[in-house]
Amino acid sequence: MPLVQVDLDRALFASRRDAISAAIHQAQIEALGIPANDKFQVFRPYDDGANRVRFNQRFAGRPNQIVIHLTMVRRYSVAVKMDLYRQILLNLGRIGIDPNDVHIPVVENGFEDWCAGLPS
Amino acid sequence: MPLVQVDLDRALFASRRDAISAAIHQAQIEALGIPANDKFQVFRPYDDGANRVRFNQRFAGRPNQIVIHLTMVRRYSVAVKMDLYRQILLNLGRIGIDPNDVHIPVVENGFEDWCAGLPS
Amino acid sequence: MPLVQVDLDRALFASRRDAISAAIHQAQIEALGIPANDKFQVFRPYDDGANRVRFNQRFAGRPNQIVIHLTMVRRYSVAVKMDLYRQILLNLGRIGIDPNDVHIPVVENGFEDWCAGLPS
Numbered sequence: 001m002p003l004v005q006v007d008l009d010r011a012l013f014a015s016r017r018d019a020i021s022a023a024i025h026q027a028q029i030e031a032l033g034i035p036a037n038d039k040f041q042v043f044r045p046y047d048d049g050a051n052r053v054r055f056n057q058r059f060a061g062r063p064n065q066i067v068i069h070l071t072m073v074r075r076y077s078v079a080v081k082m083d084l085y086r087q088i089l090l091n092l093g094r095i096g097i098d099p100n101d102v103h104i105p106v107v108e109n110g111f112e113d114w115c116a117g118l119p120s
Numbered sequence: 121m122p123l124v125q126v127d128l129d130r131a132l133f134a135s136r137r138d139a140i141s142a143a144i145h146q147a148q149i150e151a152l153g154i155p156a157n158d159k160f161q162v163f164r165p166y167d168d169g170a171n172r173v174r175f176n177q178r179f180a181g182r183p184n185q186i187v188i189h190l191t192m193v194r195r196y197s198v199a200v201k202m203d204l205y206r207q208i209l210l211n212l213g214r215i216g217i218d219p220n221d222v223h224i225p226v227v228e229n230g231f232e233d234w235c236a237g238l239p240s
Numbered sequence: 241m242p243l244v245q246v247d248l249d250r251a252l253f254a255s256r257r258d259a260i261s262a263a264i265h266q267a268q269i270e271a272l273g274i275p276a277n278d279k280f281q282v283f284r285p286y287d288d289g290a291n292r293v294r295f296n297q298r299f300a301g302r303p304n305q306i307v308i309h310l311t312m313v314r315r316y317s318v319a320v321k322m323d324l325y326r327q328i329l330l331n332l333g334r335i336g337i338d339p340n341d342v343h344i345p346v347v348e349n350g351f352e353d354w355c356a357g358l359p360s
Contacts, residue, residue, distance in 0.1 A: 003187075003225050007282050013171075017171055021174050037176040037177065037178070038176065039174060039175055039176045040175055040176075040223070041173070041174040041175070042127050042172065042173050042174075042187060043171065043172050043173075043174070044164075044166075044172075044284075045172075046284075051253075051257055051283065052282065052283050052284075052285075053281070053282050053283075054261050054279060054280075054281040054282075054283070055279055055280055055281070056277040056278065056279045056280075057277065058277070067243075067282060071225050071227065078352045081352055081353070082352070085355035088355075089355070089357075089358065098357075099357050099358045100357035100358060101357065102355070102357055103280070103355070103356050103357070104354065104355035104356075105243050105311050105349065105353065105354055106349055106353035106354070107227055107311060107347055107349050107353070108349065108353070109225065109226055109227050109228065112198045112201055112202070113201070113225065113226035113227070113228070114224065114225055114226070115205035115208075115209070115222070115223070115224035116223050116224075117209075117218075117219050117220035117221065117222055117223070118209065118219045118220060123307075123345050133291075137291055141294050157296040157297065157298070158296065159294060159295055159296045160294075160295055160296075160343070161293070161294040161295070162247050162292065162293050162294075162307060163291065163292050163293075163294070164284075164286075164292075165292075191345050191347060227347055229345065229346055229347050229348065232318045232321055232322070233321070233345065233346035233347070233348070234344065234345055234346070235325035235328075235329070235342070235343070235344035236343050236344075237329075237338075237339050237340035237341065237342055237343070238329065238339045238340060
């Protein structure tokens with residue numbers, strides 16, 4: 001059920017979207033133990049990154065910033081979260097994305113805070 | 121005060137936006153008891169849905185996926201939330217949207233976590 | 241670490257983005273005491289505001305609505321939050337934005353809910 005929302009530059013999205021999608025999903029499968037078919041990702045590519053995404057000066061001129069917003073149930077320990085971050089950074093690093101360009105904010109909710117269509 | 125943020129395909133947005141807006145709002149009025157004038161919706165239509173929204177294979181080739189993000193005060197019981205989901209699915213079903221294409225994540229906050237202009 | 245996500249009309253974004261960015265950031269520095277280099281803002285300009293952002297009738301025909309989504313650690317008192325809102329409204333007012341057009345929802349998380357690249 002974790003919902004993944006990704007803000008990233010349109011050029012990066014165009015060239016690497018499948019690899020980025022897989023990198024994040026694989027990290028969730030391994031660190032959180034979610035089923036492989038529990039994928040729920042929304043990508044939001046943007047133009048004009050220098051105006052759209054405003055971080056501190058350290059990131060000026062770095063076009064590959066990725067913000068990965070995770071919404072997930074309040075059930076994972078701090079250790080599991082740290083492992084999730086580590087695996088996301090590792091997997092994205094393997095496809096050429098600098099871990100220092102990756103930003104992950106997490107927001108938690110409860111099991112009752114999800115509706116995915118009709119009960120199956 | 122609930123904030124509604126909707127990700128959906130641009131074609132669906134173009135053809136059904138008023139009906140979708142009303143369907144969600146009416147469900148909130150009935151299930152949550154919010155005042156009719158307490159509407160606060162942000163729509164985010166996207167192009168190229170097959171790349172932008174990546175769910176599991178069950179949703180492949182279904183262009184009418186809607187993700188309805190709700191941010192609302194931590195005050196509603198599980199039963200009220202279930203009723204809200206049911207009414208959203210019902211209302212959207214009436215305008216031809218398959219309930220299985222509707223995804224609703226909820227995030228909660230407190231009364232103090234809202235600022236709507238100056239105190240009136 | 242607070243993450244700022246701003247929905248606003250593309251025309252307003254084009255004409256005032258730097259001033260809006262600075263107005264929000266300065267309010268966070270003063271009210272929350274965050275370091276000046278802790279800036280983390282994502283802007284989402286939209287076209288066709290009358291369809292994209294649907295608030296109650298009070299806001300009809302007002303093109304300068306701004307929704308400022310704040311994600312921040314659960315550590316600030318109600319008084320600090322009220323001061324933050326006040327300073328954001330004040331700073332935006334100074335650059336010509338009506339405080340009644342500003343909407344701020346806040347979502348909180350924990351210190352462990354952030355990953356910003358590799359540990360430095």
